[in-house]
Amino acid sequence: MDAYEQLLDLARRTVGTLTEKGIRPRPFAADDGTTVEGWCVKQLADHAKDEYRGINNWEEFRCTIDLVLTADGRFFSYTETWNNHSGTGGQPVHEHSRALRNESAAYLVAIGPGKPFAAVSTLLERLPWTAISYAPPRVRPTPVAPVVTVAPAPPTASASGRRDARSATASPPRSRSAVGAVLGFGGGLLCGCAAGCAAALVLGIALSIGGLDGDTVGVTTFVSAMVCVAAGAVIGAVSGWRTPAKSAR
Numbered sequence: 001m002d003a004y005e006q007l008l009d010l011a012r013r014t015v016g017t018l019t020e021k022g023i024r025p026r027p028f029a030a031d032d033g034t035t036v037e038g039w040c041v042k043q044l045a046d047h048a049k050d051e052y053r054g055i056n057n058w059e060e061f062r063c064t065i066d067l068v069l070t071a072d073g074r075f076f077s078y079t080e081t082w083n084n085h086s087g088t089g090g091q092p093v094h095e096h097s098r099a100l101r102n103e104s105a106a107y108l109v110a111i112g113p114g115k116p117f118a119a120v121s122t123l124l125e126r127l128p129w130t131a132i133s134y135a136p137p138r139v140r141p142t143p144v145a146p147v148v149t150v151a152p153a154p155p156t157a158s159a160s161g162r163r164d165a166r167s168a169t170a171s172p173p174r175s176r177s178a179v180g181a182v183l184g185f186g187g188g189l190l191c192g193c194a195a196g197c198a199a200a201l202v203l204g205i206a207l208s209i210g211g212l213d214g215d216t217v218g219v220t221t222f223v224s225a226m227v228c229v230a231a232g233a234v235i236g237a238v239s240g241w242r243t244p245a246k247s248a249r
Contacts (some may be wrong), residue, residue: 004117012188018128019071
């Protein structure tokens with residue numbers, strides 16, 4: 001068994017140890033759709049560059065490369081790059097790329113000095129004690145707004161409805177109003193007669209003192225008495241018509 005086969009055998013045994021310990025692998029996904037599950041053995045590179053050449057001429061660059069041991073015992077390099085820079089018209093441009101590549105034996109040999117694959121073998125032997133079990137990010141549930149039920153407002157009578165109700169309660173039946181008009185006419189007539197007599201008496205005395213003749217005094221007092229009688233009858237009839245009838249209860 002050559003050195004590369006020994007490394008692959010060590011990789012498979014390391015995967016078994018990680019699985020027995022319950023250390024879950026992490027998913028890695030590339031922009032081209034390639035996906036694997038595994039553990040990060042070591043971060044091989046971490047490069048950053050910031051350049052500011054003016055308000056509309058700047059760049060921020062980040063790049064990381066991880067050596068990944070997959071769940072089936074293979075080795076991949078996972079490269080993730082962030083490049084933020086100024087674009088046309090000064091608008092910022094944000095670029096993020098991810099790539100996965102199945103690495104060869106030559107790549108693994110070049111990771112460290114010493115015998116071939118010695119550096120990678122050392123990393124694999126330490127991995128069961130340095131690896132961290134992957135925990136999927138928790139998705140916070142979207143809060144649901146409580147449903148507020150608004151009770152319908154109690155029905156309120158409109159202005160016209162209130163006026164109609166007041167009219168209905170205030171207005172007596174037509175037959176009772178006619179009776180009131182008749183009674184009022186009689187009462188008004190009696191009051192008018194009394195008032196007419198008093199007015200005729202007072203007016204007659206006043207005119208006689210004034211030196212008027214008997215005919216003039218008689219006509220004037222008669223007319224005033226009739227006016228009082230007529231006025232009393234009309235006022236009594238109108239008042240009787242408008243007066244509401246008493247409730248029968």
